[in-house]
Amino acid sequence: MLGTTLxxxxxxxxxxxxxxxxxxxxxxxxxxxxxxxxxxxxxPSVADDAPxxxxxxxxxxxxxxxxxxxxxxxxxxxxxIEFDVLFERASGPEAAVAAAxxxxxxxVLGVAGGYSLEEAAALGAWAENAGLPFxxxxxxxxxxxxDQCFATTFHIExxxxxxxxxxxxxxxxxxFRRWYIVRSDSAEGEDLxxxxxxxxxxxxxxxxxxxxxxxxxxVTAEDLINGWEDSGADLLVLLLDPQxxxxxxxxxxxxxxxxxxxxxxxxxxxxxxxxxALRDLAPSIPxxxxxxxxxxxxxxxxxxxxxxxxxxxxxxTMDGPAWAGFHAVKILFDSxxxxxxxxxxxxxxxxxxxxxxxxxxxxxxxxxxPWNQQLxxxxxxxxxxxxxxxxFRLGLLVGQLPALYLSGTDPVERLDQIGDLAGDSTxxx
Amino acid sequence: MVHxxxxxxxxxxxxxxGLLATTAFVSAVALTTSAPAQDDEAQYLxxxxxxxxxxxSVIDPRTNEVVQTIAIxxxxxxxxxxxxxxxxxxxxxxxxxxxxNPEFETPEDKIVGxxxxxxxxxxxxxxxxxxxxxxxxxxxTEIWASLEALARGAGYYVETGEQFANFVVGVEAEGVxxxxxxxxxxxxxxxxxxxxxxxRETESVLTHLLVGNRPRVVEFSPDGAFAxxxxxxxxxxxxxxxxxxxxxxxxxxxxxxxxxxxAVDPTQPRIFVAGxxxxxxxxxxxxxxxxxxxxxxxxxxxxxxxxxxxxGSLVYTANGLSDSVSVIDTDCLCVIDNIVAGRGPHSAQxxxxxx
Numbered sequence: 001m002l003g004t005t006l007x008x009x010x011x012x013x014x015x016x017x018x019x020x021x022x023x024x025x026x027x028x029x030x031x032x033x034x035x036x037x038x039x040x041x042x043x044p045s046v047a048d049d050a051p052x053x054x055x056x057x058x059x060x061x062x063x064x065x066x067x068x069x070x071x072x073x074x075x076x077x078x079x080x081i082e083f084d085v086l087f088e089r090a091s092g093p094e095a096a097v098a099a100a101x102x103x104x105x106x107x108v109l110g111v112a113g114g115y116s117l118e119e120a121a122a123l124g125a126w127a128e129n130a131g132l133p134f135x136x137x138x139x140x141x142x143x144x145x146x147d148q149c150f151a152t153t154f155h156i157e158x159x160x161x162x163x164x165x166x167x168x169x170x171x172x173x174x175x176f177r178r179w180y181i182v183r184s185d186s187a188e189g190e191d192l193x194x195x196x197x198x199x200x201x202x203x204x205x206x207x208x209x210x211x212x213x214x215x216x217x218x219v220t221a222e223d224l225i226n227g228w229e230d231s232g233a234d235l236l237v238l239l240l241d242p243q244x245x246x247x248x249x250x251x252x253x254x255x256x257x258x259x260x261x262x263x264x265x266x267x268x269x270x271x272x273x274x275x276x277a278l279r280d281l282a283p284s285i286p287x288x289x290x291x292x293x294x295x296x297x298x299x300x301x302x303x304x305x306x307x308x309x310x311x312x313x314x315x316x317t318m319d320g321p322a323w324a325g326f327h328a329v330k331i332l333f334d335s336x337x338x339x340x341x342x343x344x345x346x347x348x349x350x351x352x353x354x355x356x357x358x359x360x361x362x363x364x365x366x367x368x369x370p371w372n373q374q375l376x377x378x379x380x381x382x383x384x385x386x387x388x389x390x391x392f393r394l395g396l397l398v399g400q401l402p403a404l405y406l407s408g409t410d411p412v413e414r415l416d417q418i419g420d421l422a423g424d425s426t427x428x429x
Numbered sequence: 430m431v432h433x434x435x436x437x438x439x440x441x442x443x444x445x446x447g448l449l450a451t452t453a454f455v456s457a458v459a460l461t462t463s464a465p466a467q468d469d470e471a472q473y474l475x476x477x478x479x480x481x482x483x484x485x486s487v488i489d490p491r492t493n494e495v496v497q498t499i500a501i502x503x504x505x506x507x508x509x510x511x512x513x514x515x516x517x518x519x520x521x522x523x524x525x526x527x528x529x530n531p532e533f534e535t536p537e538d539k540i541v542g543x544x545x546x547x548x549x550x551x552x553x554x555x556x557x558x559x560x561x562x563x564x565x566x567x568x569x570t571e572i573w574a575s576l577e578a579l580a581r582g583a584g585y586y587v588e589t590g591e592q593f594a595n596f597v598v599g600v601e602a603e604g605v606x607x608x609x610x611x612x613x614x615x616x617x618x619x620x621x622x623x624x625x626x627x628x629r630e631t632e633s634v635l636t637h638l639l640v641g642n643r644p645r646v647v648e649f650s651p652d653g654a655f656a657x658x659x660x661x662x663x664x665x666x667x668x669x670x671x672x673x674x675x676x677x678x679x680x681x682x683x684x685x686x687x688x689x690x691x692a693v694d695p696t697q698p699r700i701f702v703a704g705x706x707x708x709x710x711x712x713x714x715x716x717x718x719x720x721x722x723x724x725x726x727x728x729x730x731x732x733x734x735x736x737x738x739x740x741g742s743l744v745y746t747a748n749g750l751s752d753s754v755s756v757i758d759t760d761c762l763c764v765i766d767n768i769v770a771g772r773g774p775h776s777a778q779x780x781x782x783x784x
Contacts, residue, residue, distance in 0.1 A: 071600055071620070074580070074599075074600065074621075075599060075600065075620075075621045075623075078597070078598075078599055078621060078623060078625070078637040079623070079637060079639060300661075301601055301619055301620065301643070303529060304559075304577060304578065304601055305601075305620075307578070334622070334642075337622075337639060338622075338639075338642075357642060357662055357663065357664075357684060358642075358662075359619075359620070359622075359642050359643045359662040363706070364662070364685075364706075365642060365662040365663065365664070365684055404706075410684075410685060411684055411685050412684075
């Protein structure tokens with residue numbers, strides 16, 4: 001256990017150096033939940049020799065969650081609320097559950113974490129049994145939103161279906177209609193492939209799958225290029241894990257491939273660090289990536305929010321995983337403060353309520369879908385600049401789905417255009 | 430374009446004066462702009478802060494055309510004029526200007542004052558920390574600002590530019606208003622969902638109170654009894670009883686209402702609320718706390734700023750996505766004109782031309 005309550009070493013560097021609330025202690029405090037607001041965050045535990053992208057993912061989640069803890073410590077002090085964020089580090093389902101139990105023993109009102117299907121499912125089962133909300137911030141698997149869903153699990157990370165529907169929407173609209181799909185030789189690769197096929201059959205009818213391959217041992221980039229050329233495809237879709245995507249991109253570059261590639265956006269592939277690696281390995285290939293968040297967003301407080309993160313972390317951008325870490329803290333804190341309760345059952349009810357909305361810096365108030373407790377939210381398409389030297393400006397925001405800038409329609413209708421909707425869900429909460 | 434009109438005579442001035450007489454400080458803006466319009470000389474001008482052009486459009490309400498553009502900075506995009514306020518006599522327009530490029534060596538975070546008679550910048554005071562909105566005390570001697578990047582509220586003397594007060598508010602400070610009796614400064618914070626209450630008498634923060642999700646703007650009722658706070662994400666207006674600093678009513682405009690700025694009608698118990706992302710203006714009855722009318726037809730895109738003439742006859746909205754200003758007749762509650770402004774209109778204010 002990291003053990004220490006973060007509050008002890010909060011450094012509110014953004015706010016003119018120091019939190020000086022001497023004169024600002026509420027004299028007429030009209031609000032305060034009954035007891036301490038205490039939140040538990042389980043961070044990924046990464047081996048020292050892990051690849052850069054894996055360590056970057058862990059650091060992003062940690063930095064986002066710490067910023068969330070600091071900001072909400074500040075908010076709590078304004079409102080006269082006792083507030084703590086407790087951190088644990090764990091890897092694997094057993095370790096994650098043990099960490100969650102330690103957090104529960106410390107009195108947290110909710111836990112966030114989950115960086116693989118196994119880990120998130122184990123935490124979901126544990127949380128349901130413990131009667132605590134579990135916020136999934138790192139796992140996209142649709143299984144968690146369907147057959148393996150749990151009553152007290154809430155998904156801040158977008159689902160695989162949401163990402164795949166968005167990718168289909170963007171590429172179809174841009175005229176890419178003949179897809180060659182490469183998937184990992186794994187159950188997860190198979191799941192992604194089936195979900196993408198469903199999307200093409202049910203929502204994006206303009207696309208034809210003209211070829212496919214499974215990345216088994218012995219399959220080379222040259223094989224993929226040949227398959228792509230023989231099929232007459234105009235888009236190569238890589239449903240591969242982060243390391244496989246890097247390896248394949250390097251092979252494609254070496255093989256002279258210069259066509260369009262759509263890589264599946266695992267959380268670890270949404271960081272500037274990963275974008276740089278992709279660009280360095282395959283400078284001749286155009287790169288567009290889907291993301292949960294983009295550091296150059298400048299609407300709805302996004303510019304200030306991104307800037308606070310960069311100021312706090314010495315110029316580091318707030319990428320998707322950091323955004324998820326921050327909002328795990330925010331959603332639990334706001335649920336407690338608006339429901340005026342620290343009772344986990346009340347918090348769960350608040351989060352489930354269709355009238356509860358959360359401010360995610362994404363333009364609209366977001367709510368959780370009642371059928372699988374997936375957070376409604378837009379996703380972003382980012383173009384990687386081949387020549388940019390600034391890490392911040394490396395990505396350029398080029399798309400958003402659903403497109404929220406269109407005014408005058410119901411926000412829930414707008415956001416329920418991607419992912420598994422009520423009629424498609426097999427979750428039985 | 431619908432049609433052009435001349436500003437109307439102040440047919441409602443009696444009722445308005447009755448309201449104002451109950452307050453300790455009488456707004457000269459309301460008095461002056463209610464006078465009948467002259468044919469040869471504008472009684473008032475409409476000022477529009479163009480966030481992405483780094484300038485201010487000046488509109489003559491007799492022709493509904495931009496008659497002058499006042500440059501605020503040579504760095505459009507980075508330096509953004511946003512919230513506005515007007516001096517009690519109506520003769521000076523104040524604009525909060527934020528510098529969004531933190532690497533720049535000479536940041537232009539500042540508050541700018543424009544003389545309505547000459548349309549020249551007559552005041553420029555340093556206000557570091559991304560000032561987003563400003564408000565004036567009823568006697569016009571102090572400017573109060575929300576400093577968004579610092580989560581602070583601050584007070585400045587108009588005459589010297591000296592900052593004499595600086596206090597903690599919530600994260601992403603935005604709205605600021607001074608009560609008509611001059612006692613209270615209310616500051617909203619978008620990310621903390623709070624209103625901070627600063628007591629000018631004791632020179633300290635009295636309390637921070639939770640309101641709706643992502644509060645943007647706060648305005649006081651003319652008699653100072655209530656304050657109205659828009660919550661953009663919550664789609665609500667919190668009504669605060671100023672005598673207790675507690676939320677006593679919440680008006681629900683709907684989740685997709687996205688309310689931002691408020692114009693308080695000086696003649697009737699109603700407020701006009703700019704429905705930002707919905708391209709609508711909500712007319713809210715603040716006696717019964719009900720939405721009376723939603724004005725959508727002919728509205729510009731993303732009305733963010735909103736202001737009302739002293740006689741309550743016309744409302745102007747600053748429309749950020751259509752680079753325009755919509756003119757609303759408050760009798761028909763309909764848009765009667767749309768005026769091309771600069772890029773990204775954020776706020777609008779009415780300046781009274783000295784006679």
